[in-house]
Amino acid sequence: MAEHIIELQNVTKYYDDTLVLENVNLYVNKGEFITFLGPSGCGKTTTLRMIAGFDTPSAGKILLHGKDISSLPPNKRPVNTVFQRYALFPHLNVFENIAFGLKCKRVLNTYENDRGKRYTKKEKLSKQQIESKVKKALELVDLEGFEKRSISTLSGGQQQRVAIARAIVNEPEILLLDEPLGALDLKMRKEMQIELKEIHRRLGITFIYVTHDQEEALTMSDTIVVMADGVVQQIGTPLGIYNEPANTFVADFIGESNIFNGTVIGERKVKFCGKTFDCVDDFEQNEPVDVVVRPEDVVMCAPEDGKLQGKVISVVFKGIHYEITAQIGKYEIVIQSTDKREIGDLIGMNIAPDEIHLMKPKYTTNAFDGTITKRNTVAFADGEFACDLTQLYPGSHIDEEEYLVTASGEKLDLTGTEVRVEVGLTDIAISDDENAGGTTGNIISIIYKGDHYRLIVRTDGEAEEDFVFATDDLWNENDRVSVIIPADKIKLALKKTEDKKA
Amino acid sequence: MRLQFSRKMLGIPYAVFLLFFVIVPMLVILFYAFTDKELHFTFGNFIRFFSDPSKLSTIAYSLVIALITTVICLAIAYPVAYILARSNMKRKFVLLLLFVTPMWINFVLRVNAIRELLSWTGLLGEANYFNTIFGMVYDFLPFMILPIYTTLLKIDHSLYEASADLGAGWSKTFTRITLPLSLPGIMSGITMVFLPSMTNYVVSDMLGNSKVTIIGKFIYEYFGSNWHMGSMVALILLIVVFLTTWLTGGFREDETVRGANI
Numbered sequence: 001m002a003e004h005i006i007e008l009q010n011v012t013k014y015y016d017d018t019l020v021l022e023n024v025n026l027y028v029n030k031g032e033f034i035t036f037l038g039p040s041g042c043g044k045t046t047t048l049r050m051i052a053g054f055d056t057p058s059a060g061k062i063l064l065h066g067k068d069i070s071s072l073p074p075n076k077r078p079v080n081t082v083f084q085r086y087a088l089f090p091h092l093n094v095f096e097n098i099a100f101g102l103k104c105k106r107v108l109n110t111y112e113n114d115r116g117k118r119y120t121k122k123e124k125l126s127k128q129q130i131e132s133k134v135k136k137a138l139e140l141v142d143l144e145g146f147e148k149r150s151i152s153t154l155s156g157g158q159q160q161r162v163a164i165a166r167a168i169v170n171e172p173e174i175l176l177l178d179e180p181l182g183a184l185d186l187k188m189r190k191e192m193q194i195e196l197k198e199i200h201r202r203l204g205i206t207f208i209y210v211t212h213d214q215e216e217a218l219t220m221s222d223t224i225v226v227m228a229d230g231v232v233q234q235i236g237t238p239l240g241i242y243n244e245p246a247n248t249f250v251a252d253f254i255g256e257s258n259i260f261n262g263t264v265i266g267e268r269k270v271k272f273c274g275k276t277f278d279c280v281d282d283f284e285q286n287e288p289v290d291v292v293v294r295p296e297d298v299v300m301c302a303p304e305d306g307k308l309q310g311k312v313i314s315v316v317f318k319g320i321h322y323e324i325t326a327q328i329g330k331y332e333i334v335i336q337s338t339d340k341r342e343i344g345d346l347i348g349m350n351i352a353p354d355e356i357h358l359m360k361p362k363y364t365t366n367a368f369d370g371t372i373t374k375r376n377t378v379a380f381a382d383g384e385f386a387c388d389l390t391q392l393y394p395g396s397h398i399d400e401e402e403y404l405v406t407a408s409g410e411k412l413d414l415t416g417t418e419v420r421v422e423v424g425l426t427d428i429a430i431s432d433d434e435n436a437g438g439t440t441g442n443i444i445s446i447i448y449k450g451d452h453y454r455l456i457v458r459t460d461g462e463a464e465e466d467f468v469f470a471t472d473d474l475w476n477e478n479d480r481v482s483v484i485i486p487a488d489k490i491k492l493a494l495k496k497t498e499d500k501k502a
Numbered sequence: 503m504r505l506q507f508s509r510k511m512l513g514i515p516y517a518v519f520l521l522f523f524v525i526v527p528m529l530v531i532l533f534y535a536f537t538d539k540e541l542h543f544t545f546g547n548f549i550r551f552f553s554d555p556s557k558l559s560t561i562a563y564s565l566v567i568a569l570i571t572t573v574i575c576l577a578i579a580y581p582v583a584y585i586l587a588r589s590n591m592k593r594k595f596v597l598l599l600l601f602v603t604p605m606w607i608n609f610v611l612r613v614n615a616i617r618e619l620l621s622w623t624g625l626l627g628e629a630n631y632f633n634t635i636f637g638m639v640y641d642f643l644p645f646m647i648l649p650i651y652t653t654l655l656k657i658d659h660s661l662y663e664a665s666a667d668l669g670a671g672w673s674k675t676f677t678r679i680t681l682p683l684s685l686p687g688i689m690s691g692i693t694m695v696f697l698p699s700m701t702n703y704v705v706s707d708m709l710g711n712s713k714v715t716i717i718g719k720f721i722y723e724y725f726g727s728n729w730h731m732g733s734m735v736a737l738i739l740l741i742v743v744f745l746t747t748w749l750t751g752g753f754r755e756d757e758t759v760r761g762a763n764i
Contacts, residue, residue, distance in 0.1 A: 075671055
């Protein structure tokens with residue numbers, strides 16, 4: 001087993017009161033190229049900054065070679081960072097920038113005195129040593145002869161190389177790269193990807209790379225850590241993560257995916273798109289599941305030979321393959337194929353059992369803690385919703401004075417009562433009229449599921465609750481919407497007294 | 503015929519202004535400096551100034567007072583600006599304002615207030631040079647804090663992180679990154695403190711109990727009786743100012759801009 005050079009144990013991070021990283025556990029093998037991948041705000045950069053020492057974890061430990069370094073300052077850690085916007089020193093030239101770390105360095109040299117006794121001295125590196133190291137670093141990033149150049153005269157790509165040289169010249173055990181290619185254009189980025197990989201191979205040190213670009217992560221990494229919302233979603237090899245995504249977020253974020261709602265109807269049998277398929281994943285019978293099928297795993301054939309029959313509704317040429325969208329009843333499925341089809345063609349489709357990936361749905365219902373208000377509505381998730389209070393007491397009704405009267409004729413004032421609120425995934429609607437619903441929020445996630453979209457709306461008040469639901473309409477991420485729930489769809493349950501105490 | 507309006511014409515008011523308020527007065531000073539009472543050309547004023555030890559010592563005193571004022575201002579202002587710029591305090595703006603508001607109160611009033619304070623403590627008339635420098639530091643401190651604070655604030659935070667990342671501790675980061683990058687602020691602070699404290703005789707008169715004479719006072723007095731000598735002193739001061747500005751790099755435009763423009 002490879003040595004764990006860095007290990008994060010239960011690392012949690014708050015900025016002020018905002019949770020940005022929740023109980024992260026991961027380890028990095030010595031010498032590997034590991035990538036933290038995720039959308040912006042997922043906590044990947046925070047994780048990197050904690051390894052570098054710029055931030056300290058609010059809870060948990062960071063171990064380097066098994067020793068806790070959580071509170072060690074950055075200048076005492078054997079790691080170096082390539083910053084997102086390079087952070088080159090503008091008043092120093094290329095040589096001085098790269099030599100900066102070397103000039104700070106003290107090395108132990110061993111000498112022998114007249115009487116043959118050996119002693120060690122902490123010394124600065126000599127001028128010649130520094131010069132030769134800088135020269136080597138510049139050669140590694142292909143910038144020979146740039147020593148005297150001022151930083152402001154360099155192009156973005158050259159500055160990037162200087163930043164890399166400045167970090168690796170110190171021979172760190174771990175090189176941290178914070179979206180280092182983000183500011184470069186596509187072609188340059190591709191070139192630098194190959195070069196970075198080559199530098200990694202030649203130096204043999206550990207690279208920890210942060211990016212939101214899934215393609216970059218897949219091409220470069222030995223291991224990928226997929227993160228979202230401050231939580232590690234999946235850790236694995238690029239191939240493993242691509243072929244066996246752990247949940248719909250990973251499936252949707254990495255590569256293209258067809259995601260459907262399915263139901264397990266027998267041993268290794270799943271029903272989706274109106275048909276039953278053999279599959280290899282074992283789930284409980286009648287369990288609702290998310291079904292993920294990669295577009296390249298949908299094989300087209302003659303209509304009569306396919307398990308699924310559909311009509312081509314769009315064909316897009318993508319260079320190597322065609323991206324074909326077919327309509328199967330009310331479902332849409334995306335296919336990648338080198339064969340061309342015309343819009344309107346009838347096609348058959350088959351999916352091999354081991355290409356059907358089943359996963360437990362992350363969301364099955366929306367649950368909140370709520371309080372009954374004096375207007376006989378229920379307050380939760382930064383808002384207030386009309387609801388049917390009589391469901392709390394079977395046989396009860398509301399009288400003219402708005403008191404709840406139980407079946408036995410007892411009058412109850414429920415104001416302030418704490419309740420569990422549950423709303424089904426299909427019982428929520430949203431509107432761009434901010435006053436139309438009971439609370440407002442922003443759309444933080446959209447996943448297409450063949451015949452509908454699954455949205456997550458996060459309320460923008462203090463509670464920051466998430467509403468997960470299905471809708472047929474297309475919205476955009478970050479749209480500000482209000483959440484509408486019909487009164488009869490809000491399921492209430494009295495909290496048990498034990499819950500209250502807890 | 504219609505008058506053709508071109509963009510060049512917009513410059514006319516400025517040209518007129520420069521001509522009447524800058525160029526002509528300079529020529530007048532130059533003219534007076536090198537003439538005697540009969541308006542004959544002479545180097546007499548120049549020779550008389552530099553052969554009079556009391557005048558030379560006044561220049562020396564002015565320079566020393568200005569130098570001490572500047573050094574003290576810098577010593578107080580830099581830490582203040584540094585702490586303010588680097589802190590995450592939510593109300594640091596208020597703190598900065600407290601340091602800077604004296605700038606907005608009438609200058610004469612402030613000097614008078616210090617005078618009262620000094621006479622109350624019994625120092626007035628006792629330690630004239632100390633009082634003068636004290637008053638100047640108090641008056642010019644904001645002019646040193648503000649430019650330094652501004653340049654420090656502009657330094658990208660990631661540069662500090664990069665420096666720490668490369669193994670530099672606080673003192674190395676300060677001497678190799680913070681200080682060089684805030685140099686433009688220090689320079690403009692020095693220019694804004696050094697020059698006024700050489701000429702601002704209101705402070706030296708009121709707080710130095712009229713016992714401290716600085717070069718500005720000289721010019722003022724000569725223009726009461728002898729415009730020729732006054733012009734010569736003004737001209738000499740101009741040269742001193744020019745030299746100090748040149749020495750501190752005030753004319754090196756691109757250098758200062760680059761430091762401040764990260």
